[in-house]
Amino acid sequence: MAARDPAPAQGRQASGTSGSSAGEHHVSFVEVSHVYEQGRRAVQSLRDISLDVPRGQFVSIIGPSGCGKTTLLRITAGLLQASQGRVLVEGLPPEAAQRAREIGFVFQEPALLPWRTVLANIRLALEIDRLNGRSGLPDPEALLATMGLSEFRDHYPHQLSGGMQQRVALARVLAFNPSLFLMDEPFGALDEMTRSAMRYELLRIWERPREDAGRRTAIFVTHSIAEAIALSDRVVVLSARPGTIKAQIEIELPRPRDPAVEQSPAFLAYAAQLRTLLAEEA
Numbered sequence: 001m002a003a004r005d006p007a008p009a010q011g012r013q014a015s016g017t018s019g020s021s022a023g024e025h026h027v028s029f030v031e032v033s034h035v036y037e038q039g040r041r042a043v044q045s046l047r048d049i050s051l052d053v054p055r056g057q058f059v060s061i062i063g064p065s066g067c068g069k070t071t072l073l074r075i076t077a078g079l080l081q082a083s084q085g086r087v088l089v090e091g092l093p094p095e096a097a098q099r100a101r102e103i104g105f106v107f108q109e110p111a112l113l114p115w116r117t118v119l120a121n122i123r124l125a126l127e128i129d130r131l132n133g134r135s136g137l138p139d140p141e142a143l144l145a146t147m148g149l150s151e152f153r154d155h156y157p158h159q160l161s162g163g164m165q166q167r168v169a170l171a172r173v174l175a176f177n178p179s180l181f182l183m184d185e186p187f188g189a190l191d192e193m194t195r196s197a198m199r200y201e202l203l204r205i206w207e208r209p210r211e212d213a214g215r216r217t218a219i220f221v222t223h224s225i226a227e228a229i230a231l232s233d234r235v236v237v238l239s240a241r242p243g244t245i246k247a248q249i250e251i252e253l254p255r256p257r258d259p260a261v262e263q264s265p266a267f268l269a270y271a272a273q274l275r276t277l278l279a280e281e282a
Contacts, residue, residue: 012250025088026180026217027053027076032085033242034071044242045071049085051236051245056215058206060228062274063238063246064281069221072243073182076219077105089180097180101129104178106186110169112157118168119144119153125175138177146205147171163194170205181206181218188223199227200258207256225278226262229253229270237274240281247277 032049035042045068053059061069074080076087078094089097097103112121122140144150147167157165166186173181187195206218222228228235232251239246251270253261261267 012252013247024054025052026055026057026090027051027219028088029072029076030086030088032072032075032082032087034068034075034080035083046075046082047242047244049243049245051248053217053219055217057233058218058220058231059234059236060220060222060232061236061238062222062225062228062278063243064240064278065223066241067238067281068241068243069238070184072238073105073184073219073221077103077182079105101176102179104173104176104181106166106169106173106181106183108185108188110157110162110165112165112168112172114157117154117156118149118160121157121168122171122175125172129176138175140171140175143171143174146174146208147201161194162190163198166190166198167201170202174205179216181216181220183218183220185221185223187227195224195227196259199230203231203257225271225274228274229267230257230262235270235274237277246281249273 029049029051032046033044034046035044037043045066049072061072063069071080075082076089076094078098087094090100090102092100092102094103113124116124119140122143126140141150141153144153147170149164149167149171152160152164157168160168169186187198190198206216208215218231220228220231229251235249235251236245237247237249238244249270253264253266253270
């Protein structure tokens with residue numbers, strides 16, 4: 001992506017949709033609501049979420065605890081059903097997109113198989129897809145090199161640090177070659193130094209195009225304002241429960257980005273704007 005001029009003191013708020021044509025929308029949310037049962041009480045976690053995510057865009061979702069961020073991500077992945085409205089991924093319902101291997105989900109915990117080595121965990125994608133008659137997936141050894149894991153190929157998960165385990169989890173998702181990354185606070189359990197390093201590692205990987213297409217689309221849930229700004233083309237701010245879209249802030253910082261961007265006046269202005277929006281929901 002070509003570098004753009006630094007952002008003004010206040011980030012530009014996007015409209016409710018992306019403004020691109022329907023064919024460019026990778027993910028579309030149409031009046032999505034979610035209600036769950038808590039004892040004898042019905043609790044609404046999300047209300048009327050409408051949002052379009054263009055192909056190749058990196059979107060972060062932030063908001064107060066309990067506002068439905070993870071719920072929205074799980075609905076997108078087909079792991080939960082919306083109570084109302086619909087989500088389309090590549091024009092398909094999430095369950096169909098999941099079956100087509102269009103969706104890769106990185107969880108808060110790495111969820112590696114402890115009895116498998118690093119390489120064997122990554123090879124799991126190949127084994128599953130061979131059973132389904134699919135071929136042409138990325139080479140696991142090449143993914144190890146991309147993630148800086150080659151020397152750890154024969155290690156088991158318990159022998160790795162938290163940051164290394166998340167690298168393996170990310171490599172395993174890459175092995176499926178999805179067009180859409182869904183990430184639910186994948187660095188939340190890491191110390192601040194490792195977390196900062198991992199977000200720029202993630203950017204480096206995301207900016208590499210797929211072999212058969214362009215840059216992947218990413219939807220990233222986080223509580224970290226700095227993380228959201230550093231990673232994203234757009235930050236979606238949810239209100240307190242029931243979560244609705246309070247604001248969408250376009251992040252007009254040049255790419256590629258490195259840690260130095262976090263000291264720029266534009267970055268600090270975005271951070272102040274997002275802190276104000278979140279404070280209004282406290």
